[in-house]
Amino acid sequence: MTVQPIYHRIVDLVQAEGVDTLFGIPDPSFFGLFIEAERRGMNIVSPHHEQSSTHTADGYYRMTGKPVVLCMNKGPGVANVAAGASFLLKENVPAVFIMANRQRYYEQKVKRGKMQYMSQPPLFANAVKYTGIIEYPQQTDEIFQEAFRVAQSGVPGPTYIEFPLNLLGAKFDLPPPPPASRYRLVHQRADAQSLAEARTLLENAKAPVLLLGQGGFVMRMHDALAELAGKLACPILNSNAVEAVLPGMDDRTFPYSSPEGGQIAAQSDVVLAIGTELGEPLNYGKGHSWKEGNDTRKWIYVERDPTAIGVNRPIDVPLVGDLRDIVPQLNEALAGVKRDLPAGLPAWTKARDAAKQALVDSVPNTSMPVHPGQVAIEATRVLPEDTIMVRDGGGASMWASALVQFTPRDSMWSSNWGAIGNGISMAMGAQMAVGDKRRVVLLTGDSAFMFHISELETAVRKKLPIICVVWVDHAWGLEAASYKANFGENTPTPEARWSQEVRFDKTAESFGAHGEYVEKAEDIAPAVERALASGKPAVIHVECDPMAMSTFANVPGFSEFRHWYGEDDDFLGVPGVAPDGAAGSGSGY
Ligand SMILES: Cc1ncc(C[n+]2csc(CCOP(=O)(O)OP(=O)(O)O)c2C)c(N)n1
Numbered sequence: 163m164t165v166q167p168i169y170h171r172i173v174d175l176v177q178a179e180g181v182d183t184l185f186g187i188p189d190p191s192f193f194g195l196f197i198e199a200e201r202r203g204m205n206i207v208s209p210h211h212e213q214s215s216t217h218t219a220d221g222y223y224r225m226t227g228k229p230v231v232l233c234m235n236k237g238p239g240v241a242n243v244a245a246g247a248s249f250l251l252k253e254n255v256p257a258v259f260i261m262a263n264r265q266r267y268y269e270q271k272v273k274r275g276k277m278q279y280m281s282q283p284p285l286f287a288n289a290v291k292y293t294g295i296i297e298y299p300q301q302t303d304e305i306f307q308e309a310f311r312v313a314q315s316g317v318p319g320p321t322y323i324e325f326p327l328n329l330l331g332a333k334f335d336l337p338p339p340p341p342a343s344r345y346r347l348v349h350q351r352a353d354a355q356s357l358a359e360a361r362t363l364l365e366n367a368k369a370p371v372l373l374l375g376q377g378g379f380v381m382r383m384h385d386a387l388a389e390l391a392g393k394l395a396c397p398i399l400n401s402n403a404v405e406a407v408l409p410g411m412d413d414r415t416f417p418y419s420s421p422e423g424g425q426i427a428a429q430s431d432v433v434l435a436i437g438t439e440l441g442e443p444l445n446y447g448k449g450h451s452w453k454e455g456n457d458t459r460k461w462i463y464v465e466r467d468p469t470a471i472g473v474n475r476p477i478d479v480p481l482v483g484d485l486r487d488i489v490p491q492l493n494e495a496l497a498g499v500k501r502d503l504p505a506g507l508p509a510w511t512k513a514r515d516a517a518k519q520a521l522v523d524s525v526p527n528t529s530m531p532v533h534p535g536q537v538a539i540e541a542t543r544v545l546p547e548d549t550i551m552v553r554d555g556g557g558a559s560m561w562a563s564a565l566v567q568f569t570p571r572d573s574m575w576s577s578n579w580g581a582i583g584n585g586i587s588m589a590m591g592a593q594m595a596v597g598d599k600r601r602v603v604l605l606t607g608d609s610a611f612m613f614h615i616s617e618l619e620t621a622v623r624k625k626l627p628i629i630c631v632v633w634v635d636h637a638w639g640l641e642a643a644s645y646k647a648n649f650g651e652n653t654p655t656p657e658a659r660w661s662q663e664v665r666f667d668k669t670a671e672s673f674g675a676h677g678e679y680v681e682k683a684e685d686i687a688p689a690v691e692r693a694l695a696s697g698k699p700a701v702i703h704v705e706c707d708p709m710a711m712s713t714f715a716n717v718p719g720f721s722e723f724r725h726w727y728g729e730d731d732d733f734l735g736v737p738g739v740a741p742d743g744a745a746g747s748g749s750g751y
């Protein structure tokens with residue numbers, strides 16, 4: 163045993179969880195930690211705003227399935243990350259925040275004017291699953307272990323450790339920390355009886371369906387899930403969180419929010435739901451497309467959190483546990499089950515592909531002004547097949563989703579929180595996770611891109627060659643559309659539009675990234691190819707038709723999007739349809 167300072171002990175504790183990266187801005191509370199972490203070969207990633215580090219951590223998590231650790235500077239730094247903590251809670255990211263603060267002495271100090279001091283935990287009261295303040299050095303191990311335990315139990319989410327300055331001098335003389343399996347549940351398997359019931363239901367099902375959420379992808383279970391889908395020989399419905407398709411499952415995967423997806427849901431008699439919270443956008447598994455047959459349809463639900471069972475809808479067979487354990491269990495339980503793909507599958511696949519082709523054909527292919535749909539088609543047709551897709555923004559993001567020209571194996575966006583502005587940072591996190599093995603594309607609206615545009619410097623510094631395709635209408639386009647939908651075509655649209663002067667290609671170049679400026683549709687693909695070849699972070703500024711970007715007309719998926727807020731006919735999540743003539747009846751958000 164050797165005497166070690168507290169910050170070495172903290173590195174030991176996070177390494178016991180397999181963490182290899184720390185996110186945060188340097189600060190006296192963390193100097194010793196960062197120096198020791200870097201000495202041990204860990205990656206330290208400093209953002210230009212605390213909030214954006216949560217999005218980078220999120221992107222990294224979604225491509226590794228491993229918990230993330232963020233170190234926040236006392237006072238204003240911690241306060242700046244409050245929005246990011248909410249984001250991680252809503253997006254189910256197991257993040258451990260190490261929040262610096264001044265000495266605990268200040269907590270009860272009555273005198274006014276405390277510089278960089280605030281009682282911090284109340285800021286996070288609704289955003290973290292656990293708060294531990296290290297009052298005494300000997301509590302360090304147990305508080306860290308509890309933070310990792312809670313972050314990764316049940317629905318994953320953020321936890322909060324307060325690390326006051328008075329601890330910096332603490333020294334330890336302890337054996338190395340134990341592996342995670344000694345202090346928390348690292349495997350959570352389903353019970354044998356429920357597995358047997360699941361097998362019976364699936365074996366006897368006439369029209370089973372596999373309903374996939376983002377969880378299976380985040381947990382890197384692509385291959386085991388593909389094996390399961392193969393055994394079940396059934397269609398796969400992707401929740402709205404997912405645009406990725408399991409390897410080899412292209413012919414049988416459908417978005418839930420599509421005509422074919424709706425038909426598949428309606429005719430199904432057994433649903434196996436994995437990695438989804440069965441939330442509003444899935445109409446709780448009982449409204450909208452599920453309505454038909456709801457009384458007799460059986461549900462098998464793989465879910466870590468026992469308190470989620472039966473909440474959004476009744477569940478016939480709960481498989482409570484970690485999908486990383488349960489999917490292999492299901493594969494084993496289904497050994498010997500022989501099923502044939504449904505006879506109707508080719509017709510659905512054909513209809514799905516024909517609808518996409520019809521959508522492609524409906525996009526005006528004029529050279530100028532560039533139609534937003536054209537950006538999606540031209541930018542994504544030249545990307546490598548294994549590109550990771552990140553989406554951000556309003557209308558741009560919807561066009562991108564509907565018209566992407568390759569089949570992503572991994573995709574991400576703020577599907578639960580419905581936030582914008584996280585794109586650049588999230589793309590960087592995804593790129594960090596895959597190194598130089600795969601490329602990451604960010605398909606984004608211009609306003610969303612501006613939130614954390616300073617992170618282009620981080621992308622350059624950390625050598626993260628993300629490709630950012632920016633739909634530029636110099637506007638909050640979807641909000642302009644919403645003004646019109648609510649107040650008529652000729653309505654004023656206060657603050658929906660901003661400067662025509664902005665040039666993202668030049669901004670990119672000023673940060674040392676690759677920049678492209680495009681005004682004509684035929685120039686998009688060559689610009690993306692040059693960006694890929696540059697090997698640098700790249701920004702492709704595409705000037706888009708501002709008219710096409712400020713209307714809901716023809717925005718793909720918009721009519722389905724209106725159903726995303728709960729059960730059928732709900733209006734903004736409130737039971738009941740919109741009152742006649744109510745503001746907002748023209749738009750569902
Ligand atoms: C953090 C956050 N702020 C605001 C919104 C509401 N919002 C959704 S889309 C949108 C407009 C986005 O504009 P842009 O990124 O330029 O995309 P466009 O619609 O122009 O394609 C806004 C303000 C949100 N979802 N999240």
Ligand SMILES: [Mg+2]
Nearest residue numbers: 607608637639
């Ligand atoms: Mg815009």
